[in-house]
Amino acid sequence: MTGSVATRVLGAIGLAAAAVMAILALWVSPADAVQGDAVRLMYVHVPSIWVAYGSFVLTAFASARVLWRTRSGAGGTEGVIADRQARHWDRVAGAAAELGVMFTGLTLVTGSLWGKVTWGTYWQWDARLTTTVLLFVTHLGYLALRRLPAESRARARRSAVMALIAVVNLPIVHYSVDWWRTLHQEASLEIGIGGDRNYSGEMYWTLLYSWATFTLIALWIGIHRYRVLRLEELAEEAALEELLSVRRSEPSHDEPVTER
Amino acid sequence: MWREVWLICRKDLTVERRARVTLIQIVPTVLLILVVFAFAFDANPSLLGAGAGGLFWVAVLFGAVLGAKRSFDIEAEGGNLDALRLGGLSPAAILWGKAMALAVQMAAVAVFTAAGLVVLFSVTVTDWPLLLTAAVCGTAAFAICGCLYGAMTVGLRSADTLLPLLLIPVAAPVLLAGTRAFDVALGTSADQGWSWTALLAVVLITYVAVGWAAAGPLLEDA
Numbered sequence: 001m002t003g004s005v006a007t008r009v010l011g012a013i014g015l016a017a018a019a020v021m022a023i024l025a026l027w028v029s030p031a032d033a034v035q036g037d038a039v040r041l042m043y044v045h046v047p048s049i050w051v052a053y054g055s056f057v058l059t060a061f062a063s064a065r066v067l068w069r070t071r072s073g074a075g076g077t078e079g080v081i082a083d084r085q086a087r088h089w090d091r092v093a094g095a096a097a098e099l100g101v102m103f104t105g106l107t108l109v110t111g112s113l114w115g116k117v118t119w120g121t122y123w124q125w126d127a128r129l130t131t132t133v134l135l136f137v138t139h140l141g142y143l144a145l146r147r148l149p150a151e152s153r154a155r156a157r158r159s160a161v162m163a164l165i166a167v168v169n170l171p172i173v174h175y176s177v178d179w180w181r182t183l184h185q186e187a188s189l190e191i192g193i194g195g196d197r198n199y200s201g202e203m204y205w206t207l208l209y210s211w212a213t214f215t216l217i218a219l220w221i222g223i224h225r226y227r228v229l230r231l232e233e234l235a236e237e238a239a240l241e242e243l244l245s246v247r248r249s250e251p252s253h254d255e256p257v258t259e260r
Numbered sequence: 261m262w263r264e265v266w267l268i269c270r271k272d273l274t275v276e277r278r279a280r281v282t283l284i285q286i287v288p289t290v291l292l293i294l295v296v297f298a299f300a301f302d303a304n305p306s307l308l309g310a311g312a313g314g315l316f317w318v319a320v321l322f323g324a325v326l327g328a329k330r331s332f333d334i335e336a337e338g339g340n341l342d343a344l345r346l347g348g349l350s351p352a353a354i355l356w357g358k359a360m361a362l363a364v365q366m367a368a369v370a371v372f373t374a375a376g377l378v379v380l381f382s383v384t385v386t387d388w389p390l391l392l393t394a395a396v397c398g399t400a401a402f403a404i405c406g407c408l409y410g411a412m413t414v415g416l417r418s419a420d421t422l423l424p425l426l427l428i429p430v431a432a433p434v435l436l437a438g439t440r441a442f443d444v445a446l447g448t449s450a451d452q453g454w455s456w457t458a459l460l461a462v463v464l465i466t467y468v469a470v471g472w473a474a475a476g477p478l479l480e481d482a
Binding site for chain 2: 135172
């Protein structure tokens with residue numbers, strides 16, 4: 001019900017890209033001199049957190065739009081348009097946050113497996129790991145807040161504020177490896193032209209390709225999730241309309257009661 | 261605006277002076293956390309002394325969760341928030357007034373917690389200015405953050421369970437920076453104590469900015 005020609009094409013491209021990514025990551029890219037084949041986990045671990053970062057930034061941006069569109073003052077047709085746009089951005093925020101949580105979870109799982117191979121343990125009380133867990137739990141809280149029954153406008157505004165507070169954690173997670181002494185390696189690739197690289201050659205390009213593949217798949221899932229949220233809203237509205245029509249068709253109780 | 265803030269702050273402090281919830285319930289709970297931690301660490305004095313900085317902030321954070329819940333519970337009953345809004349008070353004034361009152365209560369909790377640490381864990385302070393600056397910044401940050409989330413969850417059926425889930429992860433930067441600064445002030449670490457206090461101040465300013473922008477959307481729908 002949520003599929004269209006465009007999303008089917010996008011999904012097919014995403015799956016094909018994932019197959020090519022598997023070949024690049026498992027066979028074309030060389031093993032690391034120190035970590036051996038364990039380094040191949042990087043092609044899932046690093047792109048997952050990049051996609052999660054992007055999703056959380058999109059959640060914050062969409063939330064800012066929700067607050068902007070629901071600020072009081074607009075009425076009439078303008079108010080209806082503002083309300084529709086606020087609902088749209090609220091769905092974008094919700095879908096993006098779910099994606100972010102999913103990919104952060106994937107990052108934590110793959111990081112844990114990678115840690116077992118390289119550090120000898122699934123978990124270390126390391127700054128990057130701990131702040132990532134906090135980011136994960138904060139956005140889980142955001143999703144919990146979204147699920148609470150409330151009037152849609154109030155829920156959207158409350159969640160939007162929460163998303164804007166939660167996004168403050170992002171720079172803390174990203175720069176934790178620079179600010180504190182950690183076991184976790186520094187950023188794999190520095191942002192910006194001329195930034196440092198920890199990897200080169202096939203590893204570098206496979207990493208970039210994996211990021212593009214993950215982004216494509218995230219986009220595909222995100223569009224479907226957005227449409228599911230829209231359908232849920234429509235179903236709620238239809239159920240309400242049905243209840244109202246049933247209520248209206250019932251005999252009126254306002255008729256005068258005749259005394260016997 | 262500031263007159264309204266002061267009115268709300270005074271109202272909350274008057275309610276507290278009459279009910280004494282902070283003094284009779286929150287402070288003993290926080291002190292109990294210190295005692296329970298001593299059990300958890302097998303009453304090992306060197307271990308407890310080394311972790312005293314972190315323990316202080318964990319205890320105050322739990323106190324802030326209880327305080328924030330209490331601060332908005334008194335408004336949820338009988339639709340007090342609506343009454344305050346109908347009385348012409350701005351959402352920002354309500355939020356900042358409540359945050360100020362909660363900060364005063366949390367300062368009292370922090371003083372009792374610090375006294376508990378000195379008596380129970382025999383800690384000694386080596387850098388008073390650092391300790392006091394970090395304590396003021398961290399306590400104020402907890403109060404503002406607590407009020408933001410208190411306003412966010414006020415009136416919700418699952419507010420009791422949701423508030424800690426929302427508040428604790430977001431307050432983690434304060435916990436982290438406050439612990440590092442206290443470790444230096446208590447002489448258990450040779451880290452850059454003032455850098456951590458600067459980070460505390462940055463987090464506090466961020467919460468103030470978010471609070472300023474979010475007061476309207478949160479309290480108009482509460």
